[in-house]
Amino acid sequence: MFSKSNLLATLAGAVVMFFLGYLIWGYAMADYFDQHSIINVMKDPPDMGMIALGNLLGAFIVSTLYSKWARGHHSLGQGFQFGAWIGALLGIAVGLIWYATANFMDLTGHLVSGIMDIIYYGIVGAVIALVYQKTAAKE
Template identity: 75%
Template structure:
Protein backbone atom coordinates (compact mmCIF):
# COMPACT_ATOMS: atom_id res chain seq x y z
CA UNK A 1 0.00 0.00 0.00
CA UNK A 2 2.88 2.36 0.72
CA UNK A 3 5.14 1.10 -2.06
CA UNK A 4 7.37 3.41 -4.04
CA UNK A 5 5.12 2.98 -7.08
CA UNK A 6 1.96 3.81 -5.12
CA UNK A 7 3.41 6.86 -3.41
CA UNK A 8 4.94 8.23 -6.61
CA UNK A 9 1.71 7.58 -8.54
CA UNK A 10 -0.20 9.34 -5.73
CA UNK A 11 2.04 12.40 -5.97
CA UNK A 12 1.96 12.64 -9.77
CA UNK A 13 -1.77 11.91 -10.02
CA UNK A 14 -2.55 14.39 -7.22
CA UNK A 15 -0.73 17.16 -9.07
CA UNK A 16 -2.42 16.22 -12.37
CA UNK A 17 -5.84 16.12 -10.67
CA UNK A 18 -5.29 19.57 -9.14
CA UNK A 19 -4.18 21.34 -12.32
CA UNK A 20 -6.35 19.39 -14.78
CA UNK A 21 -9.36 19.96 -12.53
CA UNK A 22 -8.61 23.68 -12.46
CA UNK A 23 -8.28 23.77 -16.26
CA UNK A 24 -11.51 21.84 -16.79
CA UNK A 25 -13.84 23.17 -14.08
CA UNK A 26 -12.13 26.44 -13.21
CA UNK A 27 -11.54 27.72 -16.75
CA UNK A 28 -12.87 25.65 -19.68
CA UNK A 29 -16.35 24.80 -18.43
CA UNK A 30 -16.97 27.44 -15.74
CA UNK A 31 -19.39 29.46 -17.88
CA UNK A 32 -21.19 26.33 -19.11
CA UNK A 33 -21.82 25.04 -15.59
CA UNK A 34 -22.85 28.49 -14.41
CA UNK A 35 -25.59 28.43 -17.06
CA UNK A 36 -26.75 24.94 -16.03
CA UNK A 37 -26.57 25.40 -12.26
CA UNK A 38 -29.89 25.85 -10.50
CA UNK A 39 -28.31 27.37 -7.37
CA UNK A 40 -24.96 29.00 -6.79
CA UNK A 41 -23.18 26.92 -4.18
CA UNK A 42 -19.64 28.01 -5.04
CA UNK A 43 -17.53 29.84 -2.50
CA UNK A 44 -16.23 33.21 -3.65
CA UNK A 45 -12.69 32.16 -2.73
CA UNK A 46 -12.15 28.37 -2.70
CA UNK A 47 -9.73 26.83 -0.19
CA UNK A 48 -6.91 25.69 -2.47
CA UNK A 49 -5.14 23.89 0.37
CA UNK A 50 -8.14 21.67 1.01
CA UNK A 51 -8.59 21.12 -2.73
CA UNK A 52 -4.95 20.00 -2.96
CA UNK A 53 -5.34 17.72 0.08
CA UNK A 54 -8.54 16.25 -1.36
CA UNK A 55 -6.74 15.55 -4.64
CA UNK A 56 -3.85 13.84 -2.85
CA UNK A 57 -6.22 11.67 -0.80
CA UNK A 58 -8.24 10.85 -3.93
CA UNK A 59 -5.08 10.06 -5.88
CA UNK A 60 -3.88 7.75 -3.10
CA UNK A 61 -7.19 5.87 -3.07
CA UNK A 62 -7.26 5.61 -6.87
CA UNK A 63 -3.62 4.49 -6.99
CA UNK A 64 -4.20 1.88 -4.27
CA UNK A 65 -7.30 0.55 -6.04
CA UNK A 66 -5.50 0.55 -9.39
CA UNK A 67 -2.61 -1.51 -8.01
CA UNK A 68 -5.06 -4.23 -6.93
CA UNK A 69 -7.14 -3.98 -10.12
CA UNK A 70 -4.18 -4.10 -12.55
CA UNK A 71 -2.44 -7.07 -10.89
CA UNK A 72 0.92 -6.14 -12.40
CA UNK A 73 -0.31 -5.43 -15.94
CA UNK A 74 0.28 -1.71 -16.44
CA UNK A 75 -0.48 0.17 -19.65
CA UNK A 76 -1.99 3.51 -20.58
CA UNK A 77 -5.04 1.74 -22.01
CA UNK A 78 -5.60 -0.32 -18.86
CA UNK A 79 -5.15 2.76 -16.72
CA UNK A 80 -7.57 4.79 -18.81
CA UNK A 81 -10.12 1.98 -18.64
CA UNK A 82 -9.75 1.82 -14.85
CA UNK A 83 -10.13 5.59 -14.53
CA UNK A 84 -13.07 5.70 -16.93
CA UNK A 85 -14.89 3.15 -14.79
CA UNK A 86 -14.31 5.34 -11.74
CA UNK A 87 -15.51 8.33 -13.78
CA UNK A 88 -18.65 6.45 -14.78
CA UNK A 89 -19.33 5.66 -11.13
CA UNK A 90 -18.89 9.28 -10.11
CA UNK A 91 -20.42 10.95 -13.16
CA UNK A 92 -23.29 8.65 -14.07
CA UNK A 93 -24.18 6.75 -10.92
CA UNK A 94 -23.67 9.56 -8.43
CA UNK A 95 -24.85 12.16 -10.96
CA UNK A 96 -28.21 10.42 -11.30
CA UNK A 97 -28.55 10.22 -7.53
CA UNK A 98 -27.68 13.92 -7.17
CA UNK A 99 -30.13 14.84 -9.92
CA UNK A 100 -32.85 12.80 -8.21
CA UNK A 101 -32.25 14.25 -4.74
CA UNK A 102 -30.94 17.80 -5.10
CA UNK A 103 -31.59 20.97 -7.10
CA UNK A 104 -27.97 21.49 -8.04
CA UNK A 105 -27.89 21.37 -11.87
CA UNK A 106 -30.24 20.66 -14.73
CA UNK A 107 -30.01 17.36 -16.62
CA UNK A 108 -27.78 18.88 -19.34
CA UNK A 109 -25.28 19.89 -16.67
CA UNK A 110 -25.29 16.40 -15.17
CA UNK A 111 -24.81 14.74 -18.55
CA UNK A 112 -21.90 17.04 -19.35
CA UNK A 113 -20.44 16.40 -15.89
CA UNK A 114 -20.66 12.63 -16.47
CA UNK A 115 -18.79 12.85 -19.77
CA UNK A 116 -16.14 15.10 -18.23
CA UNK A 117 -15.77 12.81 -15.20
CA UNK A 118 -15.21 9.78 -17.42
CA UNK A 119 -12.50 11.60 -19.40
CA UNK A 120 -10.93 13.26 -16.33
CA UNK A 121 -10.66 10.05 -14.32
CA UNK A 122 -9.61 8.15 -17.44
CA UNK A 123 -6.66 10.53 -17.85
CA UNK A 124 -5.82 10.25 -14.15
CA UNK A 125 -5.99 6.45 -14.38
CA UNK A 126 -3.67 6.49 -17.40
CA UNK A 127 -1.19 8.67 -15.48
CA UNK A 128 -1.29 6.28 -12.52
CA UNK A 129 -0.73 3.30 -14.84
CA UNK A 130 2.19 5.07 -16.52
CA UNK A 131 3.88 5.67 -13.16
CA UNK A 132 3.34 2.05 -12.13
CA UNK A 133 4.68 0.89 -15.49
CA UNK A 134 7.82 3.03 -15.20
CA UNK A 135 8.49 2.07 -11.55
CA UNK A 136 7.68 -1.65 -11.82
CA UNK A 137 10.50 -3.93 -10.80
CA UNK A 138 12.30 -5.42 -13.79
CA UNK A 139 12.10 -9.21 -13.91
Protein backbone atom coordinates in the same frame (compact mmCIF):
# COMPACT_ATOMS: atom_id res chain seq x y z
CA MET B 1 -0.29 -0.20 -0.07
CA PHE B 2 2.54 2.23 0.77
CA SER B 3 4.95 0.99 -1.88
CA LYS B 4 7.24 3.35 -3.77
CA SER B 5 5.15 2.83 -6.92
CA ASN B 6 1.90 3.63 -5.13
CA LEU B 7 3.27 6.73 -3.44
CA LEU B 8 4.81 8.08 -6.66
CA ALA B 9 1.62 7.29 -8.60
CA THR B 10 -0.37 9.04 -5.87
CA LEU B 11 1.76 12.18 -6.14
CA ALA B 12 1.61 12.23 -9.94
CA GLY B 13 -2.14 11.54 -9.88
CA ALA B 14 -2.76 14.29 -7.33
CA VAL B 15 -0.85 16.87 -9.38
CA VAL B 16 -2.76 15.90 -12.53
CA MET B 17 -6.08 15.93 -10.64
CA PHE B 18 -5.39 19.40 -9.23
CA PHE B 19 -4.33 21.10 -12.45
CA LEU B 20 -6.57 19.19 -14.85
CA GLY B 21 -9.54 19.77 -12.54
CA TYR B 22 -8.84 23.50 -12.57
CA LEU B 23 -8.41 23.45 -16.36
CA ILE B 24 -11.71 21.60 -16.93
CA TRP B 25 -14.07 22.94 -14.24
CA GLY B 26 -12.40 26.21 -13.36
CA TYR B 27 -11.61 27.38 -16.86
CA ALA B 28 -12.77 25.44 -19.94
CA MET B 29 -16.24 24.43 -18.71
CA ALA B 30 -16.92 27.14 -16.10
CA ASP B 31 -19.32 29.15 -18.25
CA TYR B 32 -21.12 26.00 -19.39
CA PHE B 33 -21.74 24.84 -15.83
CA ASP B 34 -22.80 28.36 -14.79
CA GLN B 35 -25.55 28.13 -17.42
CA HIS B 36 -26.72 24.73 -16.14
CA SER B 37 -26.53 25.45 -12.41
CA ILE B 38 -29.81 25.92 -10.61
CA ILE B 39 -28.19 27.53 -7.59
CA ASN B 40 -24.66 28.83 -7.15
CA VAL B 41 -23.07 26.87 -4.32
CA MET B 42 -19.44 27.80 -5.07
CA LYS B 43 -17.30 29.32 -2.34
CA ASP B 44 -15.58 32.53 -3.35
CA PRO B 45 -12.69 31.95 -3.12
CA PRO B 46 -12.53 28.16 -2.94
CA ASP B 47 -10.35 26.56 -0.26
CA MET B 48 -7.34 25.53 -2.35
CA GLY B 49 -5.72 23.66 0.56
CA MET B 50 -8.76 21.41 0.94
CA ILE B 51 -8.93 20.91 -2.82
CA ALA B 52 -5.28 19.82 -2.80
CA LEU B 53 -5.88 17.50 0.17
CA GLY B 54 -8.97 16.01 -1.50
CA ASN B 55 -7.00 15.43 -4.70
CA LEU B 56 -4.18 13.78 -2.76
CA LEU B 57 -6.57 11.43 -0.95
CA GLY B 58 -8.51 10.75 -4.14
CA ALA B 59 -5.32 9.96 -6.05
CA PHE B 60 -4.18 7.62 -3.27
CA ILE B 61 -7.51 5.76 -3.39
CA VAL B 62 -7.50 5.52 -7.20
CA SER B 63 -3.83 4.45 -7.22
CA THR B 64 -4.38 1.80 -4.57
CA LEU B 65 -7.47 0.41 -6.30
CA TYR B 66 -5.69 0.47 -9.66
CA SER B 67 -2.77 -1.54 -8.26
CA LYS B 68 -5.18 -4.25 -7.08
CA TRP B 69 -7.11 -4.21 -10.37
CA ALA B 70 -4.08 -4.24 -12.71
CA ARG B 71 -2.29 -7.11 -10.94
CA GLY B 72 1.10 -6.08 -12.26
CA HIS B 73 0.08 -5.45 -15.89
CA HIS B 74 0.29 -1.70 -16.50
CA SER B 75 -0.43 0.26 -19.66
CA LEU B 76 -1.80 3.68 -20.54
CA GLY B 77 -4.89 2.13 -22.11
CA GLN B 78 -5.60 -0.06 -19.14
CA GLY B 79 -5.08 2.88 -16.78
CA PHE B 80 -7.42 5.07 -18.85
CA GLN B 81 -10.05 2.31 -18.84
CA PHE B 82 -9.80 1.89 -15.08
CA GLY B 83 -10.02 5.64 -14.50
CA ALA B 84 -12.97 5.92 -16.89
CA TRP B 85 -14.89 3.36 -14.82
CA ILE B 86 -14.15 5.40 -11.69
CA GLY B 87 -15.34 8.50 -13.56
CA ALA B 88 -18.53 6.74 -14.63
CA LEU B 89 -19.24 5.76 -11.04
CA LEU B 90 -18.60 9.22 -9.64
CA GLY B 91 -19.85 11.25 -12.57
CA ILE B 92 -22.82 9.42 -14.04
CA ALA B 93 -24.12 7.24 -11.19
CA VAL B 94 -23.58 9.74 -8.38
CA GLY B 95 -24.55 12.62 -10.68
CA LEU B 96 -27.94 11.03 -11.36
CA ILE B 97 -28.47 10.53 -7.64
CA TRP B 98 -27.57 14.19 -7.04
CA TYR B 99 -30.01 15.20 -9.78
CA ALA B 100 -32.74 13.13 -8.13
CA THR B 101 -32.11 14.49 -4.64
CA ALA B 102 -30.80 18.08 -4.92
CA ASN B 103 -31.36 21.29 -6.88
CA PHE B 104 -27.74 21.69 -7.88
CA MET B 105 -27.79 21.48 -11.70
CA ASP B 106 -30.20 20.53 -14.43
CA LEU B 107 -30.05 17.03 -15.95
CA THR B 108 -27.94 18.16 -18.91
CA GLY B 109 -25.39 19.70 -16.57
CA HIS B 110 -25.11 16.49 -14.56
CA LEU B 111 -24.75 14.33 -17.68
CA VAL B 112 -22.07 16.58 -19.18
CA SER B 113 -20.31 16.66 -15.82
CA GLY B 114 -20.41 12.86 -15.83
CA ILE B 115 -18.83 12.73 -19.27
CA MET B 116 -16.15 15.16 -18.12
CA ASP B 117 -15.54 12.95 -15.05
CA ILE B 118 -15.02 9.93 -17.30
CA ILE B 119 -12.42 11.82 -19.33
CA TYR B 120 -10.83 13.38 -16.24
CA TYR B 121 -10.48 10.14 -14.29
CA GLY B 122 -9.45 8.32 -17.46
CA ILE B 123 -6.49 10.68 -17.83
CA VAL B 124 -5.70 10.39 -14.11
CA GLY B 125 -5.83 6.58 -14.40
CA ALA B 126 -3.51 6.66 -17.42
CA VAL B 127 -0.97 8.79 -15.53
CA ILE B 128 -1.15 6.47 -12.52
CA ALA B 129 -0.68 3.43 -14.79
CA LEU B 130 2.31 5.09 -16.47
CA VAL B 131 3.97 5.66 -13.10
CA TYR B 132 3.34 2.04 -12.09
CA GLN B 133 4.73 0.89 -15.44
CA LYS B 134 7.89 3.00 -15.08
CA THR B 135 8.50 2.03 -11.43
CA ALA B 136 7.73 -1.68 -11.74
CA ALA B 137 10.48 -4.06 -10.67
CA LYS B 138 12.61 -5.06 -13.66
CA GLU B 139 12.79 -8.78 -14.38
